[in-house]
Each structure stands twice: as C-alpha cells, then as structure tokens.
Amino acid sequence: MSMSRHHTVRAQGLNFDVVEQGKGPLVLLCHGFPETSHAWRHQLPALAQAGYRAAAPDLRGFGGSDCPASEEAYGLLELIGDLVGMVDALGEQQAVLVGNDWGGTLAWQAARLRPDRFRAVASLGVPLMSRSPLLPSQVFPWTDDTWFYVHYFLEHGLADHDLQANVELSLRKIYFAASGDAGPRNEPTTPNPFGLVSRKQAFLNTLPTPAELPSWLAPEDMHVFVKAFSRTGFTGGLNYYRNLDRNWRCEAAFDGLRVEVPALYMVGERDTGLAIPGMKDIIQAMPSLAPQLRGSHVIPKAGHWLPQEAPDAVNAALLGFLRSL
Structure with a gap:
C-alpha cells in the first residue's frame, strides 16, 4: 500500500497543506472545527x-494552510471555491466530497452548486437542511442566563481568547464533551459544548475536565491537533460561524436547488446535533432535498467526531457507497 505524503497546493491565491494517499478516483476529505486534516x-x-486517491486538506484558517485575516474571507462561496481550486490543483476534473461537521456543510453545498465537479457527497454529522426563514443568528435561542454556543462563537475576541489561553485543555474538554465517551445525549448530566451554555461563566468552565484523553484519541494524535491550533489560534475556524448570516443571504440566490448527485449520510448515536429539537425530523426529510440519498446510518455509541471515534463503521459505509457509484 502506498504511503501518505504531505504537500502544498495553491487555490484562490492561498496555500493549502494536503495529506494524500493512494491512486485512483479522487476522494476529498473535509474536516470540521476544531480539527485539521x-x-x-x-x-x-x-x-x-x-x-482511491484520498486527499485531506487543512481548510483555510486551519493547520498548515493559509489563514486570511479578513472575516469575510471565510464565507461559504469562498470555501467552495477553495474545494474547486484544490481539485484543479490536484490535476483532476471531479472528486467525491466527504465532510464532517463544518466539512459536511461545505460538502453538501459544494455538491449542490457544482455537481459537474463533485460527482457524489457524503456528510457525517451534519444533515442537509433547507434554508431557514430567518437569519441564523435570530434562530438560535438565548436568554439573559444562557445562549446557544454559536452566539458565544460570534462574539469577536471572546472565544478566540478563551480557547487560546490553554490549547491542550480547550481541545481536551471539547473533544471529550462532544464525543460518545461523554455518554448518551438523552441524559441531562451529559455535557454538550454545542448546545445551550451559561452566559454567567466561561464556556470552558461549563465542561468537565476529563482525567484522560477520550478512548479514540491517542496522545500522539492529540499532540498533532495541539500543535496546529497553537500555531494558528482558533479565529480562522470561528470565522466560519461569523459568516453564517452572510451565507444565509448568499443562499437566497440558489434557494430550492437540490443536491442531485448520489449522497450518503452518517451520524453518531451520541452526536451533539441529535440533541437539538427537530433534528430527527430534518434527517428524515433529507430525501426531498437529496433525491439520490443512498443511505442514512446511525453509528451506535459514537459522538460528533465520527471519523475518529468509529473508523471501522465509517470506512465500511463509505467504501460501500463509493463502490455503488
């Protein structure tokens, strides 16, 4: 089997660090926040x-890739442009897109807008959703005492500073609390970093400090993530959230457009997203938005970091999907 290799590709005037392995049809793997390739x-x-030729880039703002200073540089259309440019830079005409978390959102929307370049799509965790009738910032709940985690991320400088103060501790807390190791999502004592959080205490103080790393995360792998975010900080990733309202306005131009390529969806049984009211109804409605949806799988006991937590189940479902194309 071929060895993986790291190299730099250039797209939209930016440098992207990419790790790839294998030869054959291109599969482009898009990570989430706070993660890297x-x-x-x-x-x-x-x-x-x-x-297959598998290629996993550090998305803009992450890892070894460039981190533009402008908040507007992290909008949906810019990010989709990055993916198109990466396919070109890798010398290919088409790719299958696979994404988790924010990478799943990008994968859905890129496949929706550019089916000529992305011949199939697989999303982990994030279902395909219709456009909200309101601005995202107005949809998310908040009170004087609590707010949705997205509002916390939207506050300029707040999450940036809090998360950067102790990178290892921040990642340790978030990775554990959003993983299946934290426990079933229907238990009120199960922590959730991606839900309602207190406005009266620091975000990280609301999450437990696990004595050990999650069972799926080896110390050497944790070191890779810590090193990456120690270099870049968290602002690049937070800027993805800070473009939610801007993305919503852009989406008016293609509202009603469906994902017409073959699609696959996977979610961990203990994914934090499943705790959001109405999420199961959204998942059940996906065939109306993606008529070629070929599977919707719930992975037992896994949480939000599905490719890392349940690699055997993810690989089996993904390879079955790819072979069906």
Whole structure:
C-alpha cells in the first residue's frame, strides 16, 4: 500500500497543506472545527487500499494552510471555491466530497452548486437542511442566563481568547464533551459544548475536565491537533460561524436547488446535533432535498467526531457507497 505524503497546493491565491494517499478516483476529505486534516488519519489508508486517491486538506484558517485575516474571507462561496481550486490543483476534473461537521456543510453545498465537479457527497454529522426563514443568528435561542454556543462563537475576541489561553485543555474538554465517551445525549448530566451554555461563566468552565484523553484519541494524535491550533489560534475556524448570516443571504440566490448527485449520510448515536429539537425530523426529510440519498446510518455509541471515534463503521459505509457509484 502506498504511503501518505504531505504537500502544498495553491487555490484562490492561498496555500493549502494536503495529506494524500493512494491512486485512483479522487476522494476529498473535509474536516470540521476544531480539527485539521489529521481527523481523517483512519480513512486515508483504507481508501488508498481500496483503490482511491484520498486527499485531506487543512481548510483555510486551519493547520498548515493559509489563514486570511479578513472575516469575510471565510464565507461559504469562498470555501467552495477553495474545494474547486484544490481539485484543479490536484490535476483532476471531479472528486467525491466527504465532510464532517463544518466539512459536511461545505460538502453538501459544494455538491449542490457544482455537481459537474463533485460527482457524489457524503456528510457525517451534519444533515442537509433547507434554508431557514430567518437569519441564523435570530434562530438560535438565548436568554439573559444562557445562549446557544454559536452566539458565544460570534462574539469577536471572546472565544478566540478563551480557547487560546490553554490549547491542550480547550481541545481536551471539547473533544471529550462532544464525543460518545461523554455518554448518551438523552441524559441531562451529559455535557454538550454545542448546545445551550451559561452566559454567567466561561464556556470552558461549563465542561468537565476529563482525567484522560477520550478512548479514540491517542496522545500522539492529540499532540498533532495541539500543535496546529497553537500555531494558528482558533479565529480562522470561528470565522466560519461569523459568516453564517452572510451565507444565509448568499443562499437566497440558489434557494430550492437540490443536491442531485448520489449522497450518503452518517451520524453518531451520541452526536451533539441529535440533541437539538427537530433534528430527527430534518434527517428524515433529507430525501426531498437529496433525491439520490443512498443511505442514512446511525453509528451506535459514537459522538460528533465520527471519523475518529468509529473508523471501522465509517470506512465500511463509505467504501460501500463509493463502490455503488
């Protein structure tokens, strides 16, 4: 089996760090927040062994890739442009897109807008949703005492400073609390960093400090993530959230457009998103938005970091989907 290699590709005037492995049809793997391309370390060799060219970039603002200073540089159309440019830079005409968390959102929307370049899509955690009737910032709940985590992320400088103060501790808390290791989501004592949080105490103080790393995260892998965010900080990733309202306005131009390419959806049984009211109804409605949806899988006991937490189940479902194309 071929070895993985790191190299730099250029797209939209930016440099992107990419790790890739294998030869064959291109599969582009898009990570979430707060992650990097290292989140796909279990999928790269599996895809390569199965006869695919798997490429996992650090998205703009993350890891070894460029981090533009402008908040507006992290809008949806810019990010989709990055993916198109990466396919070009890798010398290919088309790719299958696979994404988790924010990467899942990008994968859905890129496949929706550019089916000529992205011939299939697989999203982990994030379902395909219709456009909200209101600005996202107005949809998310908040009170004098609590607010949705997105509002916390939208406050300029607040989350940036809090998360950067102790990178290792921040990641340790978030990775554990959003993972299946934290427990079933229907238990009131299960922590959730991606839900309602207190406005009266620091975000990280509302999350437990696990004595050990999650069972799915080895110390050497944690070191890779800590090193990456120690270099870049968290502002690049937070800027994805700070463009939610701007993205909503852009989406008016293609509201009603469906994802017409073959699609796959996977979610962990203990994913934080499943705790959001109405999420199960959204998942059940996906075939109306993605008529070629070929599967919707719930992975037992897994949480939000599905490629890392349940690699065998993810690889099996993903390879089955790819072979069906």
